[in-house]
Amino acid sequence: MKPSPVYQRIADDLRRKITDGTFPPGAQIPTEADLIDRYEVKSRATVRQGLAMLVNEGLIEARRPKGYFVIEHRRLVYRPQAEFRKKPPEVDIFTNLVAEEDGRVPSQDIEVSIIEATGLIRERLKLKEGGLAAARRRVRRLDGVAYNINDSHVALELVQGSEWMHPGDVQRGTDTVLSELIGQQLVYGFHELYLRMPTPSEVHRLNLGAGVPVAEHISTSFDADRNPIQVTVNIVPGDRHVIVFETHRETENHELPRIPWGAP
Template sequence: MSSEEFAPPKYAQIVQAIRQKIADGTYPPGSLLPSETQLVREFGVSRPTVVRALQVLQLRGVIEREHGRGSFVKAAPPVSAEQSGRPGRAVLDRVETGENCSIVEAGRQVATAPVAKLLDVPEGSPVVRRRVLFRDDERPTDLVTVWCPAHQADDTQLGEAEPLTVGIRQHLQTRKGLKLQHVVERLSARHPSAEEAKLLEIRKTTPVLGVLASVFNGGGRPVMVVDLVMPGDLHELEDSYSL
């Protein structure tokens, strides 16, 4: 096998390169990173790949993005759980219009037994399911499915087949005044379902990383379930914490 088979995806290579330049002082704290157009030329990738890399850096607390101004390097903060990688949180803050994605499904259906149990609602209750497939230059990178009770999705765009212009967390707070307080994640390595394999363009025997996240409000009630499926050969989960 060639070493290229083990190379990280392009967006991860950009993340590594920028973090290295921050570490060696090329991009000091407070400095402005090259524009998206400049990064596209530098790394020879598409704009969605660059945008995804910048979003990863933002979610990890490395940079701060300001609309109309660009991306700025943040001062190195102390490591905390809030700044470390959290897949469920990343999904809730992900902006669909900033990435190469397609809405596979969005609308009402009845809650199956497993979903009803996670949402603490009766089986057969109306829920809204939103499924979004994300891609990079070469192939699908992850599949996100969100379920929430139908009354929580009323007056929101979760059930509409159009990309969201803000993250789900901000969207719910703006439209419903709903604050999402904490997430319980369960990680697993498994084989994809037939539908997941088809959407992700992988074999049924290809391992995937699955993240099942229950999202709770301030009263401790589950208000959303997020299912994130990622091809195992494209992703690794990173965390950092103090001892």
């Protein structure tokens, strides 16, 4: 059997030491010079190849000029099913989700724009070809660190001139605004979850390291008449979250709405 390349063996050994706690979260990895001596290699490039593998796996990060450090994952519990959880109107969903995170300060950057709906948004909102949508784009942060993206989309004609278009916090909640505009509540959410690598735009918005995957959570909200009202696209980095679902047994037969784009 052909032996593994030297850089692979270096990466494997360091990975084991990270896994078993020899190098705990936040610890500095030995310097390149130390690793050259430890693994008895002649080329600094070989050591860097091994370190690059661990960077791409999301295990370590480079902090120049200090060196490489084990990434400390302080994961946020992400609950997709919390959308309709009862809460005071002024409490934003993100603030509600992190309320139990001791000592962590939530914040968000908000941009509001008018866009030509993408195929994904157009299909789920039943908009016509070339239809315009209002987009409310958020980057949500904890202690200043970007934790996820939350971009909501609705038909422009529904919210144009309303409080929903305000490019800042809407204290009573954008869902409350939508409910007033349509004259009824949003009562049903259909959730899709896709696991993938991030786009360049998502890497930039979330300041993601190399090799970090994301979960794309698409939530479509319906009114009581089964009309799709809002589509929210959440991008959740895999190194910053644990996704939690809660289930319960239905006690009555509830007919679920037919999803127009053919999802199961």
